[in-house]
Amino acid sequence: MKNSPSILIVDDEPNNFDVIEALLDSEDYDLNYASNGYKALERLEIFQPDVILLDVMMPELNGIEVCKKIKANAQWKAIPIIMVTALTSKEDMAQCLDAGASDFLSKPVNGLELRARIKSMIRIKQQYDDLETLLQMREDMVHMIVHDLRNPLTTILLSAELLSDPYLPESRKPEKIERIARGGHRLQSLIDSLLLMAKIEAGKMVLKYTSADLNQMCLALVEDFDAIATQKKLKLVLNLPDKKLINIDLPVFRRILDNLLSNAIKFSPANSEITISVEYPDSGGVSISMADQGVGISEDMKSVIFEKYEIGTPIQNTSQLGLGLAFCKLAIEAHGGSIAVQNNEPNGSVFTIAIP
Numbered sequence: 001m002k003n004s005p006s007i008l009i010v011d012d013e014p015n016n017f018d019v020i021e022a023l024l025d026s027e028d029y030d031l032n033y034a035s036n037g038y039k040a041l042e043r044l045e046i047f048q049p050d051v052i053l054l055d056v057m058m059p060e061l062n063g064i065e066v067c068k069k070i071k072a073n074a075q076w077k078a079i080p081i082i083m084v085t086a087l088t089s090k091e092d093m094a095q096c097l098d099a100g101a102s103d104f105l106s107k108p109v110n111g112l113e114l115r116a117r118i119k120s121m122i123r124i125k126q127q128y129d130d131l132e133t134l135l136q137m138r139e140d141m142v143h144m145i146v147h148d149l150r151n152p153l154t155t156i157l158l159s160a161e162l163l164s165d166p167y168l169p170e171s172r173k174p175e176k177i178e179r180i181a182r183g184g185h186r187l188q189s190l191i192d193s194l195l196l197m198a199k200i201e202a203g204k205m206v207l208k209y210t211s212a213d214l215n216q217m218c219l220a221l222v223e224d225f226d227a228i229a230t231q232k233k234l235k236l237v238l239n240l241p242d243k244k245l246i247n248i249d250l251p252v253f254r255r256i257l258d259n260l261l262s263n264a265i266k267f268s269p270a271n272s273e274i275t276i277s278v279e280y281p282d283s284g285g286v287s288i289s290m291a292d293q294g295v296g297i298s299e300d301m302k303s304v305i306f307e308k309y310e311i312g313t314p315i316q317n318t319s320q321l322g323l324g325l326a327f328c329k330l331a332i333e334a335h336g337g338s339i340a341v342q343n344n345e346p347n348g349s350v351f352t353i354a355i356p
Helices: 014-023 037-046 063-071 090-098 111-163 170-201 214-231 250-267 324-334
Strands: 006-010 030-034 051-055 081-085 103-106 210-213 235-239 245-248 273-279 286-291 338-343 349-355
Touching: 006 014, 006 037, 014 030, 014 111, 030 037, 037 063, 051 063, 051 111, 063 081, 063 090, 081 090, 081 111, 090 103, 103 111, 111 170, 170 250, 210 214, 210 250, 214 235, 214 250, 214 273, 214 286, 245 250, 250 273, 250 286, 250 324, 250 349, 324 338, 324 349
Parallel strands: 006 030, 006 051, 051 081, 081 103, 235 273
Antiparallel strands: 210 245, 273 286, 286 349, 338 349
16 A cells, blocks of 8 residues: 655744645645654654655754755755745745755745645656666666676686686586586577567567467477586476467577476475476367466466566575566567466466466
């Protein structure tokens, strides 16, 4: 449940707070009061309001000085400040704005103007908060991408260094070459997924449809991931009907399945199964499901798991970018289809793709 916008009213006259409270009685605001500038600064150490209504003419520490101190603090500077003043000269108004105020109101305060200016400042604060959240998410995403790119890059560099060692036995060289190849493919996959997602989001991705055999694609998928699954002691099971052809963008669709199977392997416990099933409903199209016996996805996460940067249940020592499922959703919807997740009883998850 979203909290009501909070307003800090700073005024040395309690009667003025009563007036503001009466004028805002019809609005759903959380009103807080500070009787002087010093108390206002103390309150800001405890909570941060969405808007500050700040009286200019106060003893000891006037509103201009309070405004300057707030704007000089990195944690508080984004809070919009509306100066409330009986001063009407252009110089006084300019002084308020120079101190960092976002707006001002003249006394006596008009209710209609007060409500309009507060709503305007709340919109500005919300836009700032949304931007800060987006920037933080992007910063986190960049850190995660750098981490994910560094792992295969380290493998490539280390293996290349060992290959140049004259004392490395010939029998070990094919293994190092294979590691370099796997690391290179992993780097390419990460970069391609990011580029494809950007194109789809920008509406610049044009799918190149071709008639494809999903049975063959799934067999190739299991073959490519068999070594990784075996290493984790996982069994990959295929349930395939009679072959049918369906129109899809083959490389993009294969990347969808790669992401889903990679996730299933990542979150499955040892000695469990991952089942890939293909069905062709009588109504047409195709349904592909991938069921694992892993940690599962909580009910509250099912509605957001396909959004960018959402990672579901954090797993220790497991890289989780929160981009794979977002890419799957965008790519499947670009095909006119849908993706959903359900529980796999007694434990785990089932991701189902439906393409009409």
